Amino acid sequence: MNWHVHYLDGHGRISPFKAAVEKALDDVKARMLAVCELPQVDIVVRAVPADWVIPEKGHVGRCSGEIVDLYLAPEHPNLTGNLGQSLSQMIAHEMHHAMRFQSIGLxxxxxxxxxxxxxxxxxxxxxxxxxxxxxxxxxxxxxxxxxxxxxxxxxxxxxxxxxxxxxxxxxxxxxxxxxxxxxxxxxxxxxxxxxxxxxxxxxxxxxxxxxxxxxxx
Known part of the structure; x- marks a missing residue:
């Protein structure tokens, strides 16, 4: 498996969103396989405060090369409406970073x-x-x-x-x-x-x- 997903969910705040995350990951994976190879990454999904994310989205991504962080703000009013294609697009954005950073560096x-x-x-x-x-x-x-x-x-x-x-x-x-x-x-x-x-x-x-x-x- 190229993608290893880790949920930091000791307080259960991510659990309501796991299905949406898995669906988005599967969506991005299928689209990427049509045009390129998948990068080898660890994907860390965690709940964060509302002021950590893009206000318009309720989520945000980060990439350090081999690790892709997916930050979801459960209390943010815009998160629920951005769990479909918006979440998939955010993941795809970070996956390109992963490919590029692994190829030529940060x-x-x-x-x-x-x-x-x-x-x-x-x-x-x-x-x-x-x-x-x-x-x-x-x-x-x-x-x-x-x-x-x-x-x-x-x-x-x-x-x-x-x-x-x-x-x-x-x-x-x-x-x-x-x-x-x-x-x-x-x-x-x-x-x-x-x-x-x-x-x-x-x-x-x-x-x-x-x-x-x-x-x-």
């Missing part, structure tokens, strides 16, 4: 972050043909242009604040990095025949710099 530069998030988002699109998630369409292309110079100068650097670029904890707006990465990878795929997120798992982040530069044109 992100070291801002460019690595933008590309890995963009690829994960486009992988979900490849599997589900879904509309972009809210964090992938938070800005228009015109709005993104004013942040391109900063992204260009910081692309190869390791001196960046992940939370600021993704969650808007500093001077940058919330979800900027997600939307910019999604658009960069989308442009790259559109310009390269046959390219898709499932076959770009190991592509160096440097390959996507031209797509970022195109925003400034």
């Amino acid at each position: 992100p070291k530069t801002l460019g690595d972050v933008l590309v890995s998030e963009g690829l994960a988002g486009r992988f979900v699109e490849e599997l589900f043909q879904n509309d972009p998630e809210p964090w992938e369409r938070a800005f228009s292309r015109l709005e993104l242009q004013k942040f391109v110079p900063l992204a260009q100068t910081s692309f190869d650097g390791s001196d960046y604040d992940y939370a600021e670029w993704t969650y808007g904890t500093g001077k940058l707006p919330r979800w900027l990095g997600y939307t910019l990465g999604y658009e960069i990878v989308g442009d790259f795929i559109a310009r390269n025949s046959g390219a898709c997120a499932s076959n770009l798992v190991s592509a160096p982040s440097a390959d996507f710099k031209m797509a970022l530069d195109s925003f400034a044109a």
Whole structure:
């Protein structure tokens, strides 16, 4: 088995959601097997406080390469409505991270972050043909242009604040990095025949710099 699922459920708070989690895992597994091999991962499912998750979803995922964490907030009002395809899409997003991180390592530069998030988002699109998630369409292309110079100068650097670029904890707006990465990878795929997120798992982040530069044109 490629996926080993662990429920941290000593207090029974995850039990009501196990069936939904298992259904989502089976859904993602079947979709992934149609386009790629499954990564070898441990999946840890646990209940967390409501302020640990994406407010719009009631859940969130994390990936450290060999471990995928699925965080569910049982008391969050939006969780119940996001236990179907929304949960499957979150899992698929993290599984692409697992494949990429196991292939080329964890992100070291801002460019690595933008590309890995963009690829994960486009992988979900490849599997589900879904509309972009809210964090992938938070800005228009015109709005993104004013942040391109900063992204260009910081692309190869390791001196960046992940939370600021993704969650808007500093001077940058919330979800900027997600939307910019999604658009960069989308442009790259559109310009390269046959390219898709499932076959770009190991592509160096440097390959996507031209797509970022195109925003400034």
